Amino acid sequence: MKAAAIAQAIRRGQRRAIDVTEEALADIAARDGRFNAFTEVTAARARAEALAVDQTIAAGRDPGPLAGVPYAVKNLFDLEGIATLAGSKIERDAKPAARDGFLVRKMAAAGAVCTGALNMDEYAYGFTTENAHEGACRNPHDVTRIAGGSSGGSAAAVAAGLVPITLGSDTNGSIRVPSSLCGIFGLKPTYGRLSRAGSYPFVASLDHLGPFAGDLTDLALAYDVLQGFDPEDPAQTRQPLEPVTPRLSAGIEGLRFAVADGHFARNGHAEAFAAVEAIARVAGATRRLVVPDAARGRAAAFLITMAEGGNLHMADLRTRAQDFDPGTRDRFLAGAMLPAHWITQAQRLRADYRASVLKLFAETDILIAPATPFAATPIGQANIELEGELVPIRPNLGIFTQPISCIGLPVLAVPLADPTVAGTPNGLPIGVQLIAAPWREDVLFRAAAALERAGVVSAPPVRA
Known part of the structure; x- marks a missing residue:
């Protein structure tokens, strides 16, 4: 439909x-x-x-x-x-x-x-x-x-x-x-x-x-x-x-692609990186660029999220704490108690990080990065292994998205047409982020359309 x-x-x-x-x-x-x-x-x-x-x-x-x-x-x-x-x-x-x-x-x-x-x-x-x-x-x-x-x-x-x-x-x-x-x-x-x-x-x-x-x-x-x-x-x-x-029909001639390296090349399962490589091959992306300070940018996003969220819900946290989802409530409470100087420093770091990332677009038009570190997990599963360590699933699903959100760049998430190419469990879907400079949604759609015509990007059929 x-x-x-x-x-x-x-x-x-x-x-x-x-x-x-x-x-x-x-x-x-x-x-x-x-x-x-x-x-x-x-x-x-x-x-x-x-x-x-x-x-x-x-x-x-x-x-x-x-x-x-x-x-x-x-x-x-x-x-x-x-x-x-x-x-x-x-x-x-x-x-x-x-x-x-x-x-x-x-x-x-x-x-x-x-x-x-x-x-x-x-x-x-x-x-x-x-x-x-x-x-x-x-x-x-x-x-x-x-x-x-x-x-x-x-x-x-x-x-x-x-x-x-x-x-x-x-x-x-x-x-x-x-x-x-x-x-x-x-x-x-x-x-x-x-x-x-x-x-x-x-x-x-x-x-x-x-x-x-x-x-x-x-x-x-x-x-x-x-x-x-x-x-x-x-x-x-x-x-x-x-x-x-x-x-959508403009093609990708003249567009420069690069694979995001560093933070975006670790902390995921093999299928996340295989999906990136499958799309990078078709896009002709042979260059890798390290996104500087991505982990610190993500940390800043965590603190800003906790503090602003806790502040927004303070009145209900005081009077209706029992009516929150316990997992949500506890994170809001923690955010409401963060020291102000932590948030000030997080905002400073965020500004510096954004300036560093924007410099990358002098060398490329589109960065290709994983969208999630792994495919969908069972409902109710709390933890998963990443890099040999058991970590909670909920926060780590955003390990590749948070460093981009906090600096406001446009991103188009595209689905790998054949997830079995990436080796996902039972052929489950997995996607990739196409990331561009501010206000350049147009190049993201051009690139995604070309990848769609090449057959590497499209919504896989639901077989369940």
């Missing part, structure tokens, strides 16, 4: 949006019990939006580039009339959102049809979507395994074919980690590119919003319609609209 094909058929009058919507709703009802991707299905809203698309077409007006395309959002996006849960129990007592978030309004203006809200780690603080309140989100490729997080429901819904596009958030890797584990495409845009207004925050200085899709063209369509300046997000930078869909 590709968004581009659905929209084309509806725009041409070959299908009705209401029929596509009814099929999507029925499919979600029939199959999502297996994946636990949705926390709420907005059936009445979806039908109303679909009928509006059909009426627009009947009136001879343009219904938008995503006419009638079903989509869903991580449940930290505001949906009018629904409490924004952010994966929590506490927010169930919140007032319903007064209006849709900015990106939801952009999707609606493009003709897309919102089918519901999706499972996530509590307050976006996790990489596995083993939610204590809603239950674990299950990976469509093997429902005994995690979907990744914190946007696990967003990735699982796409991988399962329930909807072709979803929206999620990425603070430390929460788009790229589930994209890798579920075998789909995910975009973390440049920090400040897309508005975050109308979403529940986690770490304001690190939060990004972005789309997921099972098809690169669909991801490009979604990203194009999401762009636009919003004065309600003080972190957003006013940039011209830069659609990437017209650039």
